[in-house]
Amino acid sequence: MVTKTDFPADFLWGASTASYQIEGAHDVDGRAPSIWDMFSHTPGKTLNGETGDIACDHYHRYSEDVALMKKAGLGAYRFSISWSRVMPEGRGAVNEAGLDFYDRLVDELLANGVAPWACLYHWDLPLALHNSGLGWPSRDIVPLFADYAGLMAKRLGDRVGHWATFNEPGVFAYLGYAVGIHAPGIRDYNAWLDTIHNVNLSHGAAVRRLRADLPATARIGAVPNVQPSLPASGSEADKRAAALLDAGWNRGFPEPVYLGRYDPIMREQLGDRIRPGDEEAIHTKLDFFGLNHYSPMYAKASGDDFGFRMTDPPEGVETTLMGWHVLPSGFRDTLVHVSERYGAPVYVTENGVADEAGPGPDGKVDDPIRVSYLDRYLGALVEARTAGADVRGYFVWSMTDNFEWAMGFKPRFGITHIDYATQKRTPKSSYHWLAGLTGAA
Numbered sequence: 394m395v396t397k398t399d400f401p402a403d404f405l406w407g408a409s410t411a412s413y414q415i416e417g418a419h420d421v422d423g424r425a426p427s428i429w430d431m432f433s434h435t436p437g438k439t440l441n442g443e444t445g446d447i448a449c450d451h452y453h454r455y456s457e458d459v460a461l462m463k464k465a466g467l468g469a470y471r472f473s474i475s476w477s478r479v480m481p482e483g484r485g486a487v488n489e490a491g492l493d494f495y496d497r498l499v500d501e502l503l504a505n506g507v508a509p510w511a512c513l514y515h516w517d518l519p520l521a522l523h524n525s526g527l528g529w530p531s532r533d534i535v536p537l538f539a540d541y542a543g544l545m546a547k548r549l550g551d552r553v554g555h556w557a558t559f560n561e562p563g564v565f566a567y568l569g570y571a572v573g574i575h576a577p578g579i580r581d582y583n584a585w586l587d588t589i590h591n592v593n594l595s596h597g598a599a600v601r602r603l604r605a606d607l608p609a610t611a612r613i614g615a616v617p618n619v620q621p622s623l624p625a626s627g628s629e630a631d632k633r634a635a636a637l638l639d640a641g642w643n644r645g646f647p648e649p650v651y652l653g654r655y656d657p658i659m660r661e662q663l664g665d666r667i668r669p670g671d672e673e674a675i676h677t678k679l680d681f682f683g684l685n686h687y688s689p690m691y692a693k694a695s696g697d698d699f700g701f702r703m704t705d706p707p708e709g710v711e712t713t714l715m716g717w718h719v720l721p722s723g724f725r726d727t728l729v730h731v732s733e734r735y736g737a738p739v740y741v742t743e744n745g746v747a748d749e750a751g752p753g754p755d756g757k758v759d760d761p762i763r764v765s766y767l768d769r770y771l772g773a774l775v776e777a778r779t780a781g782a783d784v785r786g787y788f789v790w791s792m793t794d795n796f797e798w799a800m801g802f803k804p805r806f807g808i809t810h811i812d813y814a815t816q817k818r819t820p821k822s823s824y825h826w827l828a829g830l831t832g833a834a
């Protein structure tokens with residue numbers, strides 16, 4: 394088992410969440426719907442028709458959640474801002490009551506010694522933008538995202554020291570716009586490519602705005618998801634499929650963002666979407682690389698425009714409730730690769746595992762699956778550091794159980810259990826185990 398002394402004294406321990414997955418209060422204090430409200434309320438899109446209407450009611454219970462962070466000894470908390478809570482239409486009028494919520498949250502974190510890490514976009518695009526044709530497939534969204542970034546920088550920049558633009562752009566571009574299993578439910582090869590490029594341009598524009606509007610001490614980064622892309626079989630066709638998946642999902646964002654150039658496969662696919670000057674506009678020096686990682690993924694060839702399809706791991710390997718392959722060595726290799734290739738200090742901004750553990754007769758929640766997974770993945774992180782990877786922190790996904798997108802409330806990712814009927818929070822054994830690593834227990 395890993396122990397506290399395996400990590401340097403200044404290693405940053407944190408937890409991550411996302412607005413739509415925890416906040417609830419979907420129609421409170423002037424919040425307008427996002428594409429996830431629309432999608433989750435569309436019959437058949439989420440498990441049992443579940444929605445984030447209430448979720449963990451974090452909007453009202455944030456003090457209790459922050460107290461749990463402090464008690465676990467966490468030094469940082471990564472949350473995302475709901476764009477349609479602070480700018481209901483995604484542009485124009487600002488909602489003061491929504492901004493007040495993030496003021497309260499940030500003040501509570503600081504009062505408890507937990508550093509706020511704000512992420513501007515974790516998948517909940519204002520529905521009004523989508524409905525007016527100004528979603529990610531439209532290049533016209535770029536200045537709108539920059540304006541939103543500027544609004545948040547001006548409001549929270551005096552207290553929030555760490556900022557990220559997009560959470561897992563490769564994931565929401567593919568799941569939302571290529572295969573339509575996430576909001577807004579689009580299945581279109583061209584919409585997928587448009588999204589990738591417009592998100593990249595929006596990132597660049599937002600970083601410039603953040604630099605202009607934040608104090609010079611602010612640290613700005615992005616949060617890509619990188620995971621080994623493996624072929625489902627040894628066939629040449631499946632190997633090619635894995636390379637295509639790797640290009641779109643893993644490399645579509647960090648290559649231009651951190652290195653200033655699309656990789657060759659993406660460049661060819663994007664074609665004349667890339668206008669002169671675009672790569673320069675996307676590329677700006679960043680202060681950290683936020684890596685989200687859970688597992689490797691598998692690809693097989695398909696006869697459509699994409700040329701690949703994601704598929705299940707091979708029979709017989711260890712998988713989680715999500716069907717994801719547990720492979721700590723893949724995490725180690727990814728950390729080494731990301732650190733070497735992109736050159737910025739790495740913070741693991743998400744890693745964790747889903748289970749269904751609930752309270753036992755004594756009211757305690759024992760989650761051995763999570764403790765085992767976290768222990769092995771943190772062991773891999775220690776190995777990566779020994780191999781030279783510059784990994785400076787680890788944020789577990791997630792602080793509490795929450796709304797797991799299309800899978801609803803069934804997968805539980807929290808180190809804290811939520812009873813959704815009563816909103817009771819119960820720290821799980823993994824919470825106490827993690828508190829041992831931070832030095833709090």
Ligand code: FCB
Pocket residue numbers: 411414560561564685743790797798806
């Ligand atoms: C990541 C997402 C996060 C959560 C975890 C399990 O892809 O960023 O919101 O759903 O997976």
